[in-house]
């Protein structure tokens with residue numbers, strides 16, 4: 172008993188020191204968690220909450236490295252745990268401790284003192300609680316998109332991160348796309364002049380993801396919910412219950428880097444519009460005429476558009492478009508006083524520098540010339556990693572921050588800003604397209620914060 176008490180006291184003291192350091196850090200994250208909670212081995216010790224499709228991509232990234240240990244995994248479904256177990260064994264790495272048995276099983280994983288950071292890849296409705304609890308337990312958080320469901324969820328994440336001093340990073344992989352970073356390089360070198368208008372979004376035909384009975388290799392069928400597989404188990408329901416930009420970060424994240432949002436600039440307000448919802452019902456009806464899932468009143472408009480204003484005068488247009496037949500495209504557009512990039516046509520035009528006046532150049536030569544130093548250095552490491560390599564970069568950036576006990580390159584303010592667009596767009600639509608103020612999560616610090624994202628080839 173006495174031994175247990177002494178151990179507990181020691182842990183409490185370590186924790187108090189941690190919190191004390193963290194409180195100092197809270198003002199601007201000058202000092203980050205250090206000391207007792209981190210291994211002396213130099214390895215980053217990871218816990219995974221959610222090892223479904225996405226969680227196992229992050230497991231795959233960890234298995235490629237020798238500077239991380241997968242200490243523990245948590246999931247509510249044996250099927251996901253089994254796949255993950257096999258994945259780890261196949262790589263010849265030690266088995267991870269497993270936590271399961273209910274929605275709260277992750278709390279037991281968080282109780283462990285030998286975990287430095289957690290990767291959260293669960294359904295959206297769990298992100299806020301799991302992230303807040305993880306930060307309270309002193310673990311760096313790398314959370315999949317999106318951060319939370321309500322505006323308050325986003326404040327809770329900021330407040331907890333500030334109070335505990337524990338960094339939180341949205342694992343927004345599109346920020347690391349090779350073309351996205353080449354354009355960032357060009358923006359910083361002034362090729363586009365002063366930026367005026369930007370576009371992006373999530374334009375991805377998800378019909379075979381939202382209806383997926385798990386029988387085919389790449390999804391498909393007409394089932395969801397309890398009869399569904401992977402995201403069809405939970406994501407489809409959001410399309411029945413909500414109408415808004417459900418997934419804004421893939422477009423917003425990179426755009427924010429181009430125009431220094433939270434770092435000299437900020438989103439001030441937004442307004443959203445939603446089209447009629449026809450795509451999902453039509454899809455089911457075509458595959459299985461008369462099926463009850465074709466008669467559901469899906470609330471989420473097939474195309475949701477959101478316009479945002481910025482303090483420095485730029486406008487941003489985001490599009491959420493996941494229910495209609497279409498090839499994938501984020502739909503980036505970066506336009507300034509000297510040029511424009513549009514990703515859907517892989518086209519670029521720089522005044523006085525493009526081959527012909529008023530005619531698009533192919534992006535190929537431009538992007539080779541302005542390839543970002545990060546990709547030049549790590550492109551070969553990322554080969555074979557998910558989504559054309561970008562999953563390696565985002566994972567690497569997170570692990571590097573944990574290892575060096577530094578702030579994450581996409582910090583808590585960036586994370587919640589790109590994600591809060593979701594509940595705000597929902598509210599705008601609900602209120603008849605009424606403009607909504609975007610909260611200043613930095614509480615004024617955006618005026619002096621500097622953009623440090625991907626400044627060089629250091630891995631961030």
Ligand SMILES: NC(=O)c1ccc[n+]([C@@H]2O[C@H](COP(=O)([O-])OP(=O)(O)OC[C@H]3O[C@@H](n4cnc5c(N)ncnc54)[C@H](O)[C@@H]3O)[C@@H](O)[C@H]2O)c1
Pocket residue numbers: 220221222223224225226245246247248251273274275276277292293294295297315316317342343344400401402403404558
């Ligand atoms: N950045 C990207 O490119 C990308 C791609 C795919 C998915 N995602 C995001 O990743 C997240 C997960 O998506 P997915 O495709 O892996 O979904 P999924 O349904 O395949 O996996 C989710 C897993 O979480 C588990 N789970 C549910 N509740 C849990 C709980 N309380 N505790 C522990 N485990 C729990 C489920 O059993 C399942 O194994 C989502 O936020 C999604 O939007 C991001």
